[in-house]
Amino acid sequence: MLRSETLFGKREPNSTTPNAPLNASTPGTQPGGMSSAVKPAPTPTGMGPGGASGAAPAPAAPAPASSEGGSKLIVGPKIKLTGGQITDCDTLVVEGTVEATMEAREIQIAEQGSFSGSAEIDVAHVRGTFDGNLTARQKLVIYSTGKVIGTVRYGKIVIEEGGELAGDTQVGSDGARSGLSVAKAAV
Known part of the structure; x- marks a missing residue:
């Protein structure tokens, strides 16, 4: 010892x-x-x-990896997260199944991923399935494998060929009415 x-x-x-x-x-x-x-x-x-000089300094410890998005929660494949609220999360990556209410900066739903519930976010990237109430204040991107069902509010929207959007949709959220004409022109 x-x-x-x-x-x-x-x-x-x-x-x-x-x-x-x-x-x-x-x-x-x-x-x-x-x-x-x-x-x-x-x-x-x-x-x-x-x-005494001449001795080589020890290598510096690697700096902690700083991610652009800040805090990140990854729900991996074959994992199911249910109930409650997801808070203080900058980026949520869904590769499994999530049933929750959340407010975040960004959500990324992978092809095999599924989100059910309510989400209020800035940017959404949907390659899998979203079912519920979605408010994407800045931008909603639905890829060719993506499917969004429910009540959807968005600032701007991009839908690749093959992507699906069904339900009640509205450009802009209640607080973002001033940018509606710009968002319509961009679509």
Whole structure:
């Protein structure tokens, strides 16, 4: 078991070299024959132990992947998510089945995906099936394999050949009446 002093980069008391790193005795072991599980952190300037230059700095840890869409929820194939509300989600990707109420920035329904319920979003990409109340404030895209059924409100709409739209449809939502003539001209 490692002693707590080694976890914080301190030297063992029996170390003979004043500025020797923890694993200076044998590669893979620390003084006293212990296996080295923790390596000392590089100094902020990238210099070696004791401030000596010439030692290569340790590679930087990879930065966390930043996605453009912020928070993303993926409901994978063969997964069924039912009930409740989906909140604080920027992008919902549906590859399985979702039965819920949601408000998000974007929804992407894959070919095998199905969403039932109510959704109020900015942009919708439908390759699978949407059944319920859909408000796409900015844009609704129905691909050739997509099917949207129910009450649908949208700012702009794109339907590929083969895509289906059935039910009560209306251009614009109640709060977006000013852009109706522009949306009609774009369709």
